[in-house]
Amino acid sequence: MKLFDIAHSRTGDKGDISNISVIAYDEKDYARLATHVTAERVKEHFKGIVHGDVVRYELPSIGALNFVMYEALGGGVTRSLALDPHGKCLGSALLALEIPDSDA
Amino acid sequence: MKTIRIGAGAGYSGDRIEPALELAQKGKIDYLVFECLAERTIAIAQKAKLADPSKGYDALLAERMEAVLRVCAEKGIKIITNMGAANPQAGAEKTREIAAAQGLSLKIASVSGDDVLETLKSGDIKITETGQPAASMSNVLVSGNAYLGAAPIVEALEQGADVVITGRVADPALFLAPQIKEFGWAFDDWEHLAKGTAVGHLLECGGQVTGGYFAEPGRKDVQGLGRLGFPIAEVSEDGSFVITKVESAGGHVTTDTCKEQILYEVHDPKSYLTPDVTADFSQITFTQEGPDRVRVAGVTGRERPATLKVSVGYVDGYIGEGQISYAGPGALARAKLALEIVQERLDIIGLQSSELRFDLIGVNAIHRDVLAPQPEPTEVRARVTGRCESMKEAVRIGNEVETLYTNGPAGGGGATKSARQVVAMLSALVPRAAVTPRIQIIEVQS
Known part of the structure; x- marks a missing residue:
């Protein structure tokens, strides 16, 4: 299944840094997010877009992860040549990530 | 309560x-x-x-x-x-x-x-992203505002x-x-x-x-x-x-x-x-x-x-852009050909540019190659954009996209072009003592 099936997301920007929240619809799925949506997988998913580090922060109290991606916005929102300079669409792209149907 | x-x-x-x-x-x-x-x-x-x-x-x-x-x-x-x-x-x-x-x-x-532009121009405050003194870019600085x-x-x-x-x-x-x-x-x-x-x-x-x-x-x-x-x-x-x-x-x-x-x-x-x-x-x-x-x-x-963040605005050259659409069977191939032609044209005319970007809107403009569309889209918009040092140079990018109308692949339509000066932002940190808020009250009595 896709991450899209169990989580939603929102993308924010600061300079050349993009952050994407990944939030479980059902907080019981948080452990699955924590297991399968690692910083390494996110970095691999955005190969060619994100050129710097990806750091993951965990918020179990709301069943969410927050990914902070450096050198992700074409040099910065205010100077990027991209059609979507803020990277607002990136969160939706992350929800295309494949995760196992169950942990059983 | x-x-x-x-x-x-x-x-x-x-x-x-x-x-x-x-x-x-x-x-x-x-x-x-x-x-x-x-x-x-x-x-x-x-x-x-x-x-x-x-x-x-x-x-x-x-x-x-x-x-x-x-x-x-x-x-x-x-x-x-x-x-x-x-x-x-x-x-x-x-x-x-x-x-x-x-x-x-x-x-x-x-x-x-909040305006600390003069402090940035004359002092030894460093830009966070580059580590360089803000004063070294004083000729392009537009604004400096502490939060x-x-x-x-x-x-x-x-x-x-x-x-x-x-x-x-x-x-x-x-x-x-x-x-x-x-x-x-x-x-x-x-x-x-x-x-x-x-x-x-x-x-x-x-x-x-x-x-x-x-x-x-x-x-x-x-x-x-x-x-x-x-x-x-x-x-x-x-x-x-x-x-x-x-x-x-x-x-x-x-x-x-x-x-x-x-x-x-x-x-x-x-x-x-x-x-x-x-x-x-x-x-x-x-x-x-x-x-x-x-x-x-x-x-x-x-x-x-301990410190206050400052957002620093500076003039960062010019961006030129052009777009044109293709539709129907073979749209994707014609849009790709369009981008190749523009790339060749920019070489021929000797465009001076520090960065160029070629996109197929509907295919890879947002997500690059992370999410390839399937099946092939029936509408594609070719987009070329680039960074130049002058407005005159930036304008040439859109012109080379527009000329695809009569010189490019079949059925190119809806060309647009633009060029603009770029005001970009960096940041810095200043001591709290460098900033003195001022309050002024005016009254209207009716």
Whole structure:
């Protein structure tokens, strides 16, 4: 299944840094997010877009992860040549990530 | 326990105006806050002020004030906004004119002192992103504005201001200030300041917490986005609060809308840095208390940062762009051919450019090759954009896309071209002592 099936997301920007929240619809799925949506997988998913580090922060109290991606916005929102300079669409792209149907 | 209601009248400078009026009329609010100043907005406003000293405030300030001043004056709702941008005094003067024309009696405060451009040009302050001294780029610097905290806004309110117009202030501080004023929180009461900052962070983007930037048809449906209501925080003096909206307005407030917004533009949730406090959102909880009522708890805080962040605006060359569309069978192949032709043309004409980008809109313009479309799209728009040192050079990019009409693949249509100067932003940190906020109050009696 896709991450899209169990989580939603929102993308924010600061300079050349993009952050994407990944939030479980059902907080019981948080452990699955924590297991399968690692910083390494996110970095691999955005190969060619994100050129710097990806750091993951965990918020179990709301069943969410927050990914902070450096050198992700074409040099910065205010100077990027991209059609979507803020990277607002990136969160939706992350929800295309494949995760196992169950942990059983 | 004392409780106040704060409404967010805008989420950015170009935002819808009716939701603010709806909040003033039906929201039972005590304060109406307009956060309208994106990073780059102030640099552009600074250029407007240089051209005309009576300008440099937000382009929609007059329209917003004309819409809400009367009802706010009648109901005793105080207005706080950063629409002063690069020229808060001029914004206050414009507001005074509007109040006088409407026959209102108001005290209007401007908060300035955030402008540190001269300090950047002459001092040894370093740019955070590059490590280079800001002074070394003084020939291209346009603006330097320190993020002020809540204190000068609180002082303006203490002096009886009905409207407070600021320049660069940390967005959540616009919302924190009325809480400090009403509840008498100390400026080193980190726990309360952090809770009040969470109020500001959840509200500062307007409709983004009431169902905007959220809908996913079939999964996260939101009713009434065409008449989306903007949020209200109902805050008690112990710092506990509820996010809600006007009942009849479109949109909804749920734990999910709040979860998305609390992490918006946040990096480490344990350390949300503002001029007033370091807030910790990492243990936050949201509870649905009723329809469109979400209670927020678990926010803690610790000492504020020692320095103030400065946003630095500079002229960063010119960007030229051209686009053209292809459709029907073979559209993708023709759009790819179009990009190859433009690439060849830019070589032939010897375009001077430090960076070029070739996109196929509908294929890879947003997600590059992360998500390849399947099946092949029947409409594709070729886009070429590049960075140049002069406007003259940047214009040539769009021209080479436009000439595809008669020189390129079959069936190219709807070509557009543009070129613009780029005002880009960097950041720096300055000592608090380098910044002295100033408050000026003007009065209109009718």
